[in-house]
Amino acid sequence: MSAAGARPxxxxxxxxxxxSNPQYYHKVVDCQWACPAHTNVPEYIRLIxxxxxxxxxxxxxxxxxxxxxxxxxxxxxxxPACRRGRIDGKPVAICRLKRVAADHRGxxxxxxxxxxxxxxxxxVALIGAGPASLTVANDLMPLGxxxxxxxxxxxxxxxxxxxxxSFRLPAEVLDEEVGSILGxxxxxxxxxxxxxxxxxxxxxxxxxxxxxxxxKGKDLEIPGRTEAAANIHIGIEWLASAHFGHIExxxxxxxxxxxxxxxxxxxxxxxxxxxHDVKVIARxxxxxxxxxxxxxxxxxxxxxxIVENHAPKRFVLENGRLVGLELERxxxxxxxxxxxxxxxxxxxxxxxxxxxxxxxDNAFPWIERDVGIDFxxxxxxxxxxxxxxxxxxxxxxxxxxxxxxxxxIWAVEHGHQAAISIHQHCQxxxxxxxxxxxxxxxSSKVGMHAWSYSNDYSPLxxxxxxxxELTKRFAGLGVEVELGFTAEETARxxxxxxxxxxxxxxxxxxxxxxxxxxxxxxxxxxTIAPDVADDMDLRAWLSAPTMNPTQALYSxxxxxxxxxxxxxxxxxxxxxxxxxxxxxxxxxxxxxxxLLVPYALGRAASxxxxxxxxxxxxVTNQAVQNA
Amino acid sequence: MxxxxxxxxxxxxxxxxxxxxxxxxxxxxxxTLCAGCGHDSVxxxxxxxxxxxxxxxxxAAKMSGIGCSSKTTxxxxxxxxxxxxxxxxxxxxxxxxNAANRQLAYIGISGDGDSLSIGLGQLCHAIRRNLNMMxxxxxxxxxxxxxxxxxxxxxxxxxxxxxEANVQPPIDPVLLALSxxxxxxxxxxxxxxxxxVPILKAAIRHNGFALIDVISPCVSFNDHETSTxxxxxxxxxxxxxxxxxxxxxxxxxxxxxxxxxxxxxxxxDGSVVRFRxxxxxxxxxxxxxxxxxxxxxxxxxEVVTGLLHIDENAPDMxxxxxxxxxxxxxxxxxxxxxxxxxxxxxxxxxx
Numbered sequence: 001m002s003a004a005g006a007r008p009x010x011x012x013x014x015x016x017x018x019x020s021n022p023q024y025y026h027k028v029v030d031c032q033w034a035c036p037a038h039t040n041v042p043e044y045i046r047l048i049x050x051x052x053x054x055x056x057x058x059x060x061x062x063x064x065x066x067x068x069x070x071x072x073x074x075x076x077x078x079x080p081a082c083r084r085g086r087i088d089g090k091p092v093a094i095c096r097l098k099r100v101a102a103d104h105r106g107x108x109x110x111x112x113x114x115x116x117x118x119x120x121x122x123x124v125a126l127i128g129a130g131p132a133s134l135t136v137a138n139d140l141m142p143l144g145x146x147x148x149x150x151x152x153x154x155x156x157x158x159x160x161x162x163x164x165x166s167f168r169l170p171a172e173v174l175d176e177e178v179g180s181i182l183g184x185x186x187x188x189x190x191x192x193x194x195x196x197x198x199x200x201x202x203x204x205x206x207x208x209x210x211x212x213x214x215x216k217g218k219d220l221e222i223p224g225r226t227e228a229a230a231n232i233h234i235g236i237e238w239l240a241s242a243h244f245g246h247i248e249x250x251x252x253x254x255x256x257x258x259x260x261x262x263x264x265x266x267x268x269x270x271x272x273x274x275x276h277d278v279k280v281i282a283r284x285x286x287x288x289x290x291x292x293x294x295x296x297x298x299x300x301x302x303x304x305x306i307v308e309n310h311a312p313k314r315f316v317l318e319n320g321r322l323v324g325l326e327l328e329r330x331x332x333x334x335x336x337x338x339x340x341x342x343x344x345x346x347x348x349x350x351x352x353x354x355x356x357x358x359x360x361d362n363a364f365p366w367i368e369r370d371v372g373i374d375f376x377x378x379x380x381x382x383x384x385x386x387x388x389x390x391x392x393x394x395x396x397x398x399x400x401x402x403x404x405x406x407x408x409i410w411a412v413e414h415g416h417q418a419a420i421s422i423h424q425h426c427q428x429x430x431x432x433x434x435x436x437x438x439x440x441x442x443s444s445k446v447g448m449h450a451w452s453y454s455n456d457y458s459p460l461x462x463x464x465x466x467x468x469e470l471t472k473r474f475a476g477l478g479v480e481v482e483l484g485f486t487a488e489e490t491a492r493x494x495x496x497x498x499x500x501x502x503x504x505x506x507x508x509x510x511x512x513x514x515x516x517x518x519x520x521x522x523x524x525x526x527t528i529a530p531d532v533a534d535d536m537d538l539r540a541w542l543s544a545p546t547m548n549p550t551q552a553l554y555s556x557x558x559x560x561x562x563x564x565x566x567x568x569x570x571x572x573x574x575x576x577x578x579x580x581x582x583x584x585x586x587x588x589x590x591x592x593x594x595l596l597v598p599y600a601l602g603r604a605a606s607x608x609x610x611x612x613x614x615x616x617x618x619v620t621n622q623a624v625q626n627a
Numbered sequence: 628m629x630x631x632x633x634x635x636x637x638x639x640x641x642x643x644x645x646x647x648x649x650x651x652x653x654x655x656x657x658x659t660l661c662a663g664c665g666h667d668s669v670x671x672x673x674x675x676x677x678x679x680x681x682x683x684x685x686x687a688a689k690m691s692g693i694g695c696s697s698k699t700t701x702x703x704x705x706x707x708x709x710x711x712x713x714x715x716x717x718x719x720x721x722x723x724x725n726a727a728n729r730q731l732a733y734i735g736i737s738g739d740g741d742s743l744s745i746g747l748g749q750l751c752h753a754i755r756r757n758l759n760m761m762x763x764x765x766x767x768x769x770x771x772x773x774x775x776x777x778x779x780x781x782x783x784x785x786x787x788x789x790x791e792a793n794v795q796p797p798i799d800p801v802l803l804a805l806s807x808x809x810x811x812x813x814x815x816x817x818x819x820x821x822x823x824v825p826i827l828k829a830a831i832r833h834n835g836f837a838l839i840d841v842i843s844p845c846v847s848f849n850d851h852e853t854s855t856x857x858x859x860x861x862x863x864x865x866x867x868x869x870x871x872x873x874x875x876x877x878x879x880x881x882x883x884x885x886x887x888x889x890x891x892x893x894x895x896d897g898s899v900v901r902f903r904x905x906x907x908x909x910x911x912x913x914x915x916x917x918x919x920x921x922x923x924x925x926x927x928x929e930v931v932t933g934l935l936h937i938d939e940n941a942p943d944m945x946x947x948x949x950x951x952x953x954x955x956x957x958x959x960x961x962x963x964x965x966x967x968x969x970x971x972x973x974x975x976x977x978x
Binding site: 066086087088449451455456458459512513514515516518519520522523524525544545547561562572574576578581582583585586 | 665
């Protein structure tokens with residue numbers, strides 16, 4: 001074609017993509033790659049589609065430990081990553097499907113991990129009973145560890161219990177999932193705040209894990225703060241007080257400072273405790289908000305106003321009582337690539353109460369600075385990103401305690417990694433040698449034009465979650481807002497998943513270069529191109545212009561007839577399998593990829609090996625099953 | 628066959644042409660041909676060429692006869708005119724359609740059986756009349772629909788899947804067309820869209836009969852080692868002598884670096900066909916030389932491809948017959964049916 005001149009000539013040969021490395025196909029499964037705990041999302045969605053809710057729940061639990069909790073509260077890094085979002089703008093409702101598995105499962109008690117009666121003689125102390133510590137306990141108990149959790153409150157769960165309002169996360173769900181871990185025989189000591197690390201370490205623990213969170217809400221030191229203290233609250237403390245029933249009312253006019261997810265919980269809780277006129281104050285405009293878009297939507301649905309580009313200046317008092325907040329109205333502009341603001345004018349918004357939700361800090365006043373745990377200039381412990389160990393061997397950090405506020409799913413992953421480290425530490429193995437990931441890759445072909453997955457593309461839009469009516473939901477703090485998906489909604493939503501773990505797998509030696517795959521591909525993923533080494537040079541040859549260079553190019557070894565190479569831009573592949581169906585020589589095949597994630601207990605058992613025993617691999621086998 | 632139809636989504640950055648259409652808008656029904664069939668690649672090349680030409684789908688008419696090849700018309704341009712006629716009779720149908728409405732783009736798709744056996748006479752006369760149409764002959768050397776008997780284009784010595792050698796000499800549609808005075812003769816390969824697409828574009832814009840012999844392997848019955856119409860054999864014996872770029876009217880494309888001055892032919896509507904890398908001794912505007920060259924290369928067992936002959940000056944059927952410019956459907960009744968007096972006057976001329 002005439003554009004041929006714009007394309008670079010072949011320079012040096014390109015090494016074919018190494019699909020025997022588990023991380024290559026793992027990265028194609030965008031949701032699993034984005035999930036800190038690498039949950040096998042497409043497989044659990046297929047299990048849900050088959051009505052196998054218990055199996056879906058257990059598959060989830062293997063990686064993320066708290067499917068019921070996370071199905072309601074997860075920050076969902078998987079959803080912005082979801083390939084479906086790049087196809088029709090809206091990702092699969094992954095998180096809410098997880099909740100479906102949790103809500104509709106049967107009794108799985110017999111299939112949960114158990115602790116052996118005979119212990120291995122190792123004692124581990126976990127500080128705080130939040131998601132990070134609970135994950136460590138979950139991973140270590142089945143290995144025979146004696147695990148002790150030291151919790152300052154009278155209930156387990158950490159921020160999941162006291163900071164996430166029960167209208168988003170009912171107590172029963174939390175109790176059940178936390179209970180399944182503690183029920184393995186964890187020695188949990190309530191009302192036991194750790195006041196001195198030195199004292200704790202005097203006890204001969206084999207390992208100590210700090211999962212105490214980031215419990216200190218940031219304050220806002222502007223004029224009037226001390227005088228109006230009675231009506232100014234720190235977000236996370238206020239949420240905890242609301243949880244414990246220490247406060248039952250708030251003024252009618254409430255201002256929330258900050259626009260993160262804690263602010264969303266504060267404003268919505270205010271609506272349920274008597275706040276009628278609730279506003280959230282944001283320094284910047286919407287694209288810069290920290291809160292998840294869906295949490296913002298839910299807040300606005302409850303009549304909460306969001307005031308953009310305003311910065312608090314002073315608390316306004318009358319007769320010693322808070323009556324308003326003076327704010328500077330800001331205008332943002334670009335200066336040499338940096339966002340700068342200038343004050344336009346000031347306004348006073350009348351209010352009865354102000355809640356500060358401007359961030360959280362870690363606080364470790366209880367860790368003496370001379371016990372061998374090094375801190376940086378910000379007062380944060382220095383923790384190894386891979387091993388979770390601090391400068392004192394045998395002491396580990398995880399969750400918000402490690403590097404500041406993150407989210408539950410990150411805390412879970414920290415817990416898994418810390419458990420691996422603790423297990424290695426207790427066996428005197430070097431922590432830096434992490435157990436390897438494994439993989440399985442099995443053809444999903446089950447007939448001439450039949451696959452073991454639903455390969456047709458569903459054009460339906462994302463299913464909207466139904467919410468409780470506004471009048472009902474304000475009746476009490478514990479009325480759950482999201483109603484969960486019905487069977488029909490579930491059946492519809494599961495079909496939107498593109499099955500990104502069913503990989504397009506190419507065998508170059510079989511290809512006759514008939515172009516059938518290229519011609520049939522609905523999204524122009526495939527190209528037969530000259531053997532060009534450089535990625536960007538190769539992208540110039542693609543059938544459809546490349547939009548997303550972060551997505552890999554899958555390239556083959558030279559093809560038998562012309563020595564060109566097959567190239568696939570992974571970006572918007574529908575995994576519909578038409579390339580494989582139209583391939584006369586089965587050079588293209590649709591193969592189910594399964595990532596075998598290592599845990600303290602060993603590599604996760606292969607589901608594929610259970611379904612197809614001929615592909616079974618021993619759990620400890622480091623070898624990789626490849627075509 | 629595939630278990631599902633092609634999903635109705637497209638690549639988000641798929642470009643649109645001047646009509647606002649993407650390539651997907653030039654597709655047709657899902658192919659029911661065998662997986663890997665060369666005809667499906669010809670279909671894809673047609674989709675690409677028609678999209679690049681910015682041809683409004685409703686201004687095209689797809690004509691075909693019988694055979695695997697003739698099913699192709701169902702697989703592109705789902706919103707155009709079309710007629711699927713009896714075996715080998717597509718040229719007659721196309722002649723009639725073209726006589727009635729000369730303003731549509733006529734796209735005929737046929738095969739080696741439909742064109743060189745049952746329909747050979749039809750093809751010859753369409754060439755002779757210089758009917759203004761593109762005639763794509765999807766050539767695989769076998770009757771695929773009846774399980775792989777040799778067709779009239781099978782080479783001597785080419786073996787069937789069962790091992791029998793063909794002994795009858797082939798009819799070469801390119802030599803046939805040259806000898807009958809065809810004004811646009813090309814040969815290409817379904818596995819080489821870079822060559823095929825510009826040829827298709829030039830063929831549609833050619834004013835007259837444009838024959839394109841496309842080697843289009845039959846994966847089911849003629850892609851084995853001893854076949855001379857397989858993907859591998861074609862690639863191994865491929866000799867590209869006259870590849871072209873098609874430059875539409877009023878759109879100049881910069882010359883590629885390092886290329887010398889190119890032979891170019893201006894077409895009827897002002898578009899230009901530019902020949903790239905034409906072999907030194909080859910002149911695509913000289914019919915006799917082209918014929919001799921093709922005979923010589925064929926004796927060496929080579930499959931010569933490219934736009935092998937072009938003659939933009941020959942009159943097409945309408946010019947020879949002096950027919951009316953306006954499609955019959957657009958003529959007013961009095962002009963189309965001038966009445967008894969006019970008939971009597973005409974009859975008087977023959978007395």
